Amino acid sequence: MINKIETVSLKTLGCRLNQSESDCILDSLIKNGLTHVSDDQNPDLIIINSCAVTKQAEAKTRGAITAAKKKSPMGKLVVVGCYPQESAEKVLAIPEVDLVLGNHEKYKIIDYLPSLEKISHEEKEHCVSNMLDSNVDNYTFPIANICSAGSTTRAFMKVQDGCGYFCSYCIIPYLRGSVRSRNISDCIDETKLLVDKGYKEIVLSGINLGTYKAETGENLAGLLKKMLAETDIKRIRLSSIEPNLISSDLLEIIAHEKRICRQLHIPLQHGSDRILKLMNRKYKSSDYKSLIEKIKNQIPDICIGADVIVGFPGERDDDFFEMLKMLEDLALSYLHVFRYSKRPGTKASQFKENVKNSVKKERSKILRDLSLKKQKKFFDSFVNEKLEVLFEKKDKHGFYIGHSDNYIEVAVKNNKNLINQIIYVKVCKVLEDKVEGELLVE
Ligand code: SF4
Known part of the structure; x- marks a missing residue:
């Protein structure tokens, strides 16, 4: 039995945004007197910042919970973030778990420590707000004074949260709520803080980064201009941006500002217009193709990556081969290939024509092999450069x-x-x- 919670370990699963949010959570606990230790140093408090974007991500979260508790059987175990947000009941049913907090509550773990110290393992607590109803703004963008544990060179800075696109396969809008953007002066303050701490590169992160809109009206390009003008950060990298949100202004900055990294990750998801429509995506395959050509013409050495999904319900052979042909022709440098995973509560979870797992595996392998070829071709083009x-x-x-x-x-x-x-x-x-x-x- 733990009398007082004094040490904490934290494990992060999922995306870069989760990583930057973990930094904030840890920072606030350290400011409140806790000591950060590794998971093999018997922490009093074990935090798992979870992911639920796919079934596999959920399974990894469950694996991390079991592994953490094995290492520190006496520690109180708290699961926060997207998995509780998706299903608090499922997380509460995991025997090792003591406390379950959603995306709104995860920055307030400190408030739960007194009762966590008192309760026995059998008495679990949980608090998970509905992200679509609650007023989440106050807790969305705390400034972290430590960043990106494990890295002293690159920091992930969250500038945007939430998404209102509701792609038919995606659970994220339900887990993260509506679009919110961090105000520019906070972004500048945190950038200066990170520069003072020696960080050379900042990765701007968000759930749907391209929807960034400051209270003062600036879009993502406006944010970049201010960061360049008002701070000495050496490099700014952008995380994933939706294709319909890549403006000419943004491309101008990437093309002409040396401090903005020449890399864009632009989710495609599918190359068949029929499937894109079923996915509720906001563009056609021809729009995506023209965009990539335009970017490559303007910034020839840029690295462009794409997310693609295989095995979406109703994906026929001809849809897949249409996507394959499109991807073969496009000047992409790598692909992140995902096998469709049914997320209860999404529109696509109601679709009937499911693709067999063996077919998903086969299609995924074809695209992964293509990705390796593309990556090699991209690398080859820089030999002696x-x-x-x-x-x-x-x-x-x-x-x-x-x-x-x-x-x-x-x-x-x-x-x-x-x-x-x-x-x-x-x-x-x-x-x-x-x-x-x-x-x-x-
Ligand atoms: S843009 Fe689509 S895939 Fe991306 S977070 Fe929003 S709903 Fe999900």
Whole structure:
């Protein structure tokens, strides 16, 4: 039995946004006197910041709960975020869990500690607001003073939350609520804080980042302009943006501002217009194709990635091959391939024509192989070229590992410590998942 909760460990599952939110949760607990420890140091409090975007994500969350409790049997276990938001009952039914908090409540764990200290394991607590009803604004964008545990080079900064698109397969609007944007002065303050702490790169994150709209009227391009003008951050990278939200203004900035990374992740989801319509996406395949061509013409060395889903209900062979052909032709650098996973409560969960698992697997393999080919082709195009790399760590073989602004992983052998430095590298050869290079300037 724990008398006083003094130490905490935190495990994050899912997206980059969850990571940045975990940093905020941890920061507030540390400010309230708790000590952050690793999960093998018998923490008094174990937090699992969960994901429920797919069935697999839920299974991973359950696995993380069991593993954490095995390591620290005496710790109180709190599950927060999207899995409780999707089904508090399912999480409460997991024997190891002591407290369950939703997306609205997760920043207030500190308020629950006194009762958590008192209750026995049999008496569970939970609090999960309906994200579509509640007034969530006050707790959406706390400023973190520590960022991106495990990284001292790149910080994820949440500037937007929620989504009102309601794609038919997606549970996120129900878990995250309506669109909210962080005000610009807070974004600038946090950027300055991160620069002072030595971070070189900030990744702007959101659930539907392209819908960013500040109280003062600025859109995402406006936010970037202000961050460039008012802070000394060396690099800004954008997380995923919906294709219909990529403005000419945004492309202008990426094309002309060296401090904005030349990388865009633009979800496609499918290449058949019939399926895109069933998915309730806001564009046709021809719009997406024209967009990629326009971007590549304007910013030739840009890295463009895409999410695609195979096995959406009703996806026939001809739909899949239409998507395959489209993807083969497009100048994308990599694909994130997802197998459709039914999410109860979504419109698509009512659709009847389910695709067999074996077919989903086969289609997914074809697209993953294509992704590897595309990645290799992209890497090959930089052999003997110069890339600007931010080094993040040293691997066990003695290579310094970093990423170029256009998101190529680069390995370099060097005697001096390169971590957290931005340096030009000449690409010498292409390895399986990265390139090897040599420093041009030490
Ligand atoms: S844009 Fe569509 S896929 Fe993305 S979070 Fe919103 S509903 Fe989900």
